[in-house]
Amino acid sequence: MIHWKIGTAALLSAALAGGAAAFLAATPLLAQETVKLELWSRQDPSGPLRPGNVVKAAERLNKELEAEGSPKRVEVVVRESPAKGFDDDALQLLRVFGIGEGPDMFIAAHEWICAFQEEGFVLKLDDYIAKYPQHFGTIFPSLWSSAKCPDGTYAIPQDAEARMFFYNKKLLREAGYDDAFIDSMPERTMSGDLTMDELLDIAKQVVEKTEAQYGVLHRPNKGPDYIMAFNSYGNDFVDPETGNLLLEREKLAAAFGWFERGVKEGVIPANNTAMEFDALRREFYTGNAAFWMYGIWDLGSVAFPTYGLPQEEEAFFKDWGWIAGPAAEKGGSPVSLTHPIVYVIAADTEEPELAVRLLGHASAPDLNTDHAVTTTHLGIKPEQLEDPRYAEAWPLARATELLKITKFLPNNAQFGELNGIIYAGIQGVESGRLSAQEAADFVIEEASSSLEDVIVK
Structure with missing residues (x-):
């Protein structure tokens, strides 16, 4: 109606x-x-x-x-x-x-x-x-x-958002990182010096040297946020000349490889995609995880009112912070994602x-x-x-x-379906059912058979 x-x-x-x-x-x-x-x-x-x-x-x-x-x-x-x-x-x-x-x-x-x-x-x-x-x-x-x-x-x-990796500075300090290192992270990320793998290394140190259980957490259902990690590895998912969906096997495998390394290093939980959204938030905002891949709106809607994070700017940045999505390699380009x-x-x-x-x-x-x-x-x-x-x-x-x-996200009406296939690939990698390369092959095979005009390279 x-x-x-x-x-x-x-x-x-x-x-x-x-x-x-x-x-x-x-x-x-x-x-x-x-x-x-x-x-x-x-x-x-x-x-x-x-x-x-x-x-x-x-x-x-x-x-x-x-x-x-x-x-x-x-x-x-x-x-x-x-x-x-x-x-x-x-x-x-x-x-x-x-x-x-x-x-x-x-x-x-x-x-x-x-x-x-x-x-x-x-x-x-x-x-x-x-x-x-x-x-x-x-x-x-x-x-x-x-x-x-x-x-x-x-x-x-009409509007925009920003997605990023939030991080807990208290945990980083407990893991042995000094304030100079911690405070330099946003600038190093924007300059292309801090990489996706270094983020995993930092998270690993937190898991190994503190009581925190998790290194990196991300959303447990289909959505835009984790696409930022794929963007870091060069996946734009659209051919600029035709507007058709574009899948590049090596770049897909590289991005899935980051999730794969995260799980093998004990940084990303193998059951991340099976956890409840609110449970993931709680783990991060109560100090049981180093990084949380999500968006700026989460501060006003959840972090401040529900978990009592400081609403005053200086107090917030004393113990919390955020960085853009780091580059895949040193000297590369950082990313954020908006919708x-x-x-x-x-x-x-x-x-x-x-x-x-x-x-x-x-x-x-x-x-x-x-x-x-x-x-x-x-x-x-x-x-x-x-x-x-x-x-x-x-x-x-x-x-x-x-x-x-x-x-x-690509201006292509089929991307929602493709994103569901990508998410299934992440589930396969994190649960250990698929290797990074197998996940890339899975996405290409599924998308090519179920979607129209997909370009594969």
């Missing part, structure tokens, strides 16, 4: 201060010509300002149109989807577009945009982005990569210019910061670092540094 709601009605009343006033402002009463723009958004309590900021943006655009002497005024209609996740939402929306009932704009996970582009459902934005630098000119350049298909840009980044949500415009919207301008206003630093600080997401523009609210949310301000090295 799909629900239709106009402006801030019901969906956004809890998210927007002064919801009734915002609704009235976004819905012009005296406009000579009202342009209704429909925005598709899944019901997502973790990000109510994704659609909410578009509603607020209508007020700003309408003032701009009035100043220009234009007779047009914009009214935003929010069209809700009850899909549980972005994958289900995208599949539902593809069907809606397929019967000619698509909205003017929609919110999606970035990896789906090329599926819509291939069907001709979405507007190419390169010319519009160049035309409105006041809206789009300062968005972090790295984020635009998540909005591209092989022939151009088809989306506008942007994006705004997209339909190819057949009757008012593309107004839709672009509307989403431009929705991308304003103050509105994006409203979303960032209330949901622990990273901002999309450097100006947001100057906002006192963003600066006060120091995990966001500090993690924004990682956007300059960030990687993305």
Whole structure:
């Protein structure tokens, strides 16, 4: 069932201060010509300002149109989807577009945009982005990569995240590492000096010389985080010329080899993929593991409120820290991984210019910061670092540094299925059922037989 709601009605009343006033402002009463723009958004309590900021943006655009002497005024209609996740939402929306009932704009996970582009459902934005630098000119350049298909840009980044290896400095000290070594780890990682194997060596020292049971923990189900380790070993999983999935046997084997070495060294538990998510968090945040491969949002949602880690910046970094994903070899490139949500415009919207301008206003630093600080997401523009609210949310301000090295999941609708196969490979390696090379061969064989147009090298 799909629900239709106009402006801030019901969906956004809890998210927007002064919801009734915002609704009235976004819905012009005296406009000579009202342009209704429909925005598709899944019901997502973790990000109510994704659609909410578009509603607020209508007020700003309408003032701009009035100043220009234009007779047009914009009214935003929010069209809700009850899909549980972005994958289900995208599949539902593809069907809606397929019967000619698509909205003017929609919110999606970035990896789906090329599926819509291939069907001709979405507007190419390169010319519009160049035309409105006041809206789009300062968005972090790295984020635009998540909005591209092989022939151009088809989306506008709405937010970002950062994934990293958190680490427990108290355990590293107990293992014999001094503060100079520990404090140099982030900089050494960013310079390419600290490697993935050195991370395992550090974790091994912790396991051998302290009471901690684990060296490195990672998520116990399919998801983006462990892809960061594959990125370190050169796996991008997409062919830039065609947009097809790309599997490179040697690089896959090298990445699986890191997990294999971790288990053999007693650093990564062989049953990591069988453990409960909350149990893994508890092991790390209560001091029973050296490293935790996850994302910045975990501090605000779990570490601070549940496990009592210090919320003040200086106190936190006294005993805790994080590093990017290290390079595979010295002198190589570190990585982080983000999963942007994006705004997209339909190819057949009757008012593309107004839709672009509307989403431009929705991308304003103050509105994006409203979303960032209330949901622990990273901002999309450097100006947001100057906002006192963003600066006060120091995990966001500090993690924004990682956007300059960030990687993305491929903009290919089949990657979710491929990721499931990769995760099965990790399970096989960590449980000892597969060697690293066998896991690489398994992924290639399974993907080649079940997915379309997979390129193998």
